[in-house]
Amino acid sequence: MGSSREEDFEPSALGTKEHWDAVYEQELQFFKESGDAGEIWFGEESMARLIRWIEKQKIPLNSSVLDIGTGNGVLLVELAKSGYTNLTGIDYSPSAIELSKSIMEKDGLSHIKLQVEDILDPSDELSGFQICIDKGTFDAISLNPDNAAEKRKQYVKALYKVLRPRGFFLITSCNWTREELLEEFREGFLLLEELPTPIFCFGGRTGNSITSLVFQLKI
Known part of the structure; x- marks a missing residue:
């Protein structure tokens, strides 16, 4: 990433654990x-x-699926309804995990594993996943007021640990373009597909407000 693009990411409360705990x-x-x-x-x-x-x-x-920054866990609920049985959700906010556990109990989905984990410092038990999914967590990390660039590097290294070789990484972002995500995950990841997302038009120019990509771990 060039320095000019780095400056676009103003440090924000959205990049802090305190914000998400409160939310x-x-x-x-x-x-x-x-x-x-x-x-x-x-x-x-x-x-x-x-x-x-x-x-x-x-x-x-x-197949083992990890939802990174699971929040309320609704994605895991939908995966379970689609028949997937080996599901894990992590979030660094204890309140998010408590919320997602409450939702799972209500829906009778006690088999879904939920745990308080920071993806930037994953525990040893987080490994060997066939699929990792990120909807907005990498975005939030990019807004961290405490050296976001280094934290993004930590995130990529963590993916090497939690994904199995040739595992899939699905990321959805509203902050990063396709080209920028390719640059962020250039080491060790192969782009398999860009998923279609809503198109917007402004001032005679069209573009995607959301980017959704599928990568595969090369090693």
Whole structure:
């Protein structure tokens, strides 16, 4: 990434654990009061898009799947409804994991594994996943006020650890373009496919407000 692009990412509360702890504490209270699971990052279509790709590959239903920054865990719920059985969600916010566990219990999905983990410093048990999914976590890391560039490098290194060789990495971003993500994940990853996302038009120019890519770990 060039230095000019780096400057586009102003440090933000969106890049801090304190922000997300507060968000999920509020969402947890809201769920307890209303039973509403809360916001779906990038909308329901973003989840359907990822699941359609996984199903199209005829990946076995017992393949291990890791949802990085699972939040309320709704993506895991939809994967379970599609028949996938070996699902794990991690988030560095304890309130997010408490919320997702409450939602899983409500939906009778106690087999889904949920744990408090920071993807930048994954525990030894997080390894060998066939599929890793990121919807917005890399975006948040990019906004961290404490050396975001170094944290992005840590993220890539963590993927080497948690993915099995030739495993798939599905990332959805609203901050990064296709070309920029190719640069960020150039070492060790092969781009397999760009998934179609909504098109917007502004000032006579068209573009994608969301980028969704599928990579494969080369090693």
